[in-house]
Amino acid sequence: MSIIRYASLANDKTETSTSTTGTVTIDLPEKGILTELYPQCLHTKVYSNDRNLPDYQLVTKLEVLVDGSTVVKSVTGQEARALCWLNGGPFTTTALFNGNGGDTDSYTGLPLYFNRFAGDMKAGLDLAAYSNPQLKITYDSTQTSVDGHTWDATTSPSFKYNVVAKILETAPVGFIGKYCQSREIDVWTQAASTEHTTEIPRGFDLKGLLLKTDYYETTWTAGFDKLKLDFDNGQWVPLDLDHEQVAMLFKAWYPHPVHVGFWDKAASADSADLQVLQLAGMGFTSAWGAGGELSYDMHECGGHDIVVKQSGGTAESSGVNFHVMVNGWGPMGCIYLPMKELIDGTTETVNTTQYGRIDLKVTASSGASSSAKGRVVAEYLKPNGK
DSSP: OOOEEEEEEEEEEEOOTTOOEEEEEEEOOSSSEEEEEEEEEEOOOOOSSSOBOOHHHHEEEEEEEETTTEEEEEEOHHHHHHHHHHTTOOOTTSBOEESOSSOOOOOEEOOEESSSSTTOOSOOEEGGGSSSOEEEEEEETTOOEETTEEOBOOSOOOOEEEEEEEEESSOOTTOOSEEEEEEEEEEEEOOTTOEEEEEOOOSSEEEEEEEEOOBTTBOHHHHOSEEEEEETTTTEEEEEEEHHHHHHHHHHHSOSOEEEEEEEEEOTTOEEEOSEEEEEEEEEEEOSSSSOEEEOOOOSOSEEEOEEEOTTSOBOOSOEEEEEEEEEEEETTEEEEEGGGSSOSSOSSEEGGGOSOEEEEEEOOTTOOTTOEEEEEEEEEEETTO
16 A cells, blocks of 8 residues: 655745746655645736736746756646646636735646546656656746736736645555656747648657647637648548537547636726636626626637626726636637547557657638747656656
C-alpha cells in the first residue's frame, strides 16, 4: 500500500504590491511520486472602465522543469484550466471570483496533472529520478487585451499564490512508471481561409492534442473550419473533417457539458469571457440590488459584450456584482483530440516512434481574425527518468 502526502509548498505568498510582471519559482519535493499539483493564484482587482483581468489570463505560463531545463509542463493559465476540465478536475469551482465585490481574496485554481486523469494513482512524476524539480509561475497584470477581450490593467496587483502537491510516498501496485508531459508546441497568427500545419514532436507515446483557436466576438467555426490529423503523409489519416463533424465527435468523446459558475463585476457593454467555446445556456443572480437584468446575444463563441440593465431597463454604466452560471461545450475555448479514441482500445496512447512525421492541419475559415492566435498543446505519457 502506498500512502499519500499533501505537501504545502507555498502558503499565501505575496509579491511586492506594485510588481506587475514577474516569475515566481517554487521548489518541488525531491522524493515521492507527484501525481497532482495545485497552484492557486489571485491578484487585487480594481474595477474602472472594463472588467478585471481574470487570474487565469493574468498567469501567462505555468512551467514544471526538472534537471534545470527539461520541460515536464509548459502551459498557459487558460490551457491549464481547459486540461483541468478534460481530466475530470474541479473546473467549475476553481474560478469563483473575478471582480472586487467585497472579497479580493478568492483564488483561481490552475491544477496540473502528472497522472493520466484526476485521481489516477497509476502514473505520476517520480521526483527521485530527477534533480532540482521546480514550478515556475509567470504573471502579467499589465495586459489590457487577451484574445480580443478588453480588460482593466492593475497597477498594484499584489500577486499572491498557494501551492499544494499531492505525492505518493512509494509506487503503488500497478504503477506504470510514466507521467503525463504537457507542453505548448505551437502558436501562430490565424489567416483567413488558410491552412496551418503543426508538426507533432515524436519520440514518446502521444496521449492527446489540445487545440485553442477562439477569439472575441468571432464564431468558433472561424478558427478551425477544417481539421486533419495525418500520420506519415497519408499512411494513416484518422481525422479529416470539417468543423461540424469535429464538434459532433468532441461532444461524443466528452458528453458532459462544461459548467462554469463565478462571481463577477461588470457594466453594460463590458467584455465577457464565459470560458466555453460555444454557449448552450446562461443564468445569473443579481448581487447589486433588487431586480436587474443580464443578457448575452451570442452563442457560437464564449467571448462577447454583455448587457447589464437596472430593474427599470436602463443600461448599467457602473460595475455591479452578480453570480453567473454557464452551460456549454469546449472548456476555455478549446477542443481535445484524445488518442484513445483513435485506436482499438488496448492502449490509450499512440506510439509516435513508428511514424516518420505527424501533422495536425488546421484550416481557418474566411471569417478568421488576423489578430487571432492558434495554439496547440501536446500531451505524452513519458517514462520517468527520460
